[in-house]
Amino acid sequence: MSEFASRAITSNQTGIHADIPALVAKYWQHEFLKPVAEHSQAAFAQVAERLASFAGPLILDSCCGVGESTAELAQRYPEALVVGIDKSAHRLGKHVFHKKASAHCGEYILVRADLNDFWRLAAAANWQPKRHFLLYPNPWPKKKHLGRRWHGAPVFPAFVQLGGTIELRSNWPIYVGEFALALACVGINAEVRQLPEQVEPITPFERKYQASGQPLWQLTANLAGANLVAPENIEYLAQHAAELAESGEGVLKSAARNFALGDARGA
Numbered sequence: 001m002s003e004f005a006s007r008a009i010t011s012n013q014t015g016i017h018a019d020i021p022a023l024v025a026k027y028w029q030h031e032f033l034k035p036v037a038e039h040s041q042a043a044f045a046q047v048a049e050r051l052a053s054f055a056g057p058l059i060l061d062s063c064c065g066v067g068e069s070t071a072e073l074a075q076r077y078p079e080a081l082v083v084g085i086d087k088s089a090h091r092l093g094k095h096v097f098h099k100k101a102s103a104h105c106g107e108y109i110l111v112r113a114d115l116n117d118f119w120r121l122a123a124a125a126n127w128q129p130k131r132h133f134l135l136y137p138n139p140w141p142k143k144k145h146l147g148r149r150w151h152g153a154p155v156f157p158a159f160v161q162l163g164g165t166i167e168l169r170s171n172w173p174i175y176v177g178e179f180a181l182a183l184a185c186v187g188i189n190a191e192v193r194q195l196p197e198q199v200e201p202i203t204p205f206e207r208k209y210q211a212s213g214q215p216l217w218q219l220t221a222n223l224a225g226a227n228l229v230a231p232e233n234i235e236y237l238a239q240h241a242a243e244l245a246e247s248g249e250g251v252l253k254s255a256a257r258n259f260a261l262g263d264a265r266g267a
């Protein structure tokens with residue numbers, strides 16, 4: 001095995017988790033009241049202060065790890081303020097500032113915060129990121145850990161309310177399919193595709209997965225106008241999810257095709 005080798009995800013789930021529509025509906029209707037950690041509040045205040053005097057667009061790079069993608073995004077969008085957020089001081093401490101920086105590099109900040117707090121604070125402050133990247137979040141592949149995946153967590157409504165154009169990447173197609181289903185529950189159609197094999201990696205995890213030949217998946221969506229769909233549509237999605245969970249087939253095709261409520265139901 002090379003030093004980059006990485007095993008594909010194994011899980012006791014063969015398809016998407018059927019509980020997603022019920023979870024999304026529950027969390028959408030109940031405020032997430034967990035107290036905010038002090039360090040998250042401090043990180044939020046730091047970014048808020050910078051934003052107050054910044055005239056350009058805001059871009060979030062959530063779960064940024066060592067912040068390689070954050071620097072890359074600042075290069076790609078020099079007019080923006082790019083904020084990388086991660087809970088791991090260890091990972092953030094490994095950031096290499098000089099690597100991607102150039103004369104054309106925009107501004108970026110890396111902060112340590114728990115996104116369960118940071119997204120809620122940012123949504124409450126009505127931040128409106130133009131783009132929001134979520135690159136290779138922890139998959140939590142055990143079936144019983146659905147609640148730890150972002151789309152199965154109580155903070156999901158805050159993530160959605162932040163809005164913007166989102167880009168999620170993962171090496172686990174089920175994660176991406178589930179995310180598309182969760183977005184369908186709030187009326188958002190997502191586009192799902194496989195990343196080209198030779199795509200230039202922008203994070204260490206992407207590089208590692210690519211080097212071991214794993215297919216990588218990308219979901220993009222615009223979150224404008226998101227809102228919980230009617231109860232009968234949640235029911236429809238739950239039923240559909242249950243069928244998909246059992247068949248375990250075509251997770252991504254279904255995500256792209258069938259989660260679009262309007263098309264599927266002739267609405």
Ligand SMILES: C[S@@+](CC[C@H](N)C(=O)[O-])C[C@H]1O[C@@H](n2cnc3c(N)ncnc32)[C@H](O)[C@@H]1O
Nearest residue numbers: 063064065086087088114115135136203204205
């Ligand atoms: C699989 S790593 C991916 C890191 C980076 N995006 C990459 O692709 O190299 C997932 C990252 O999510 C971060 N993370 C997990 N839960 C988090 C949370 N609740 N708040 C902030 N960061 C979190 C972890 O610390 C870790 O750095």
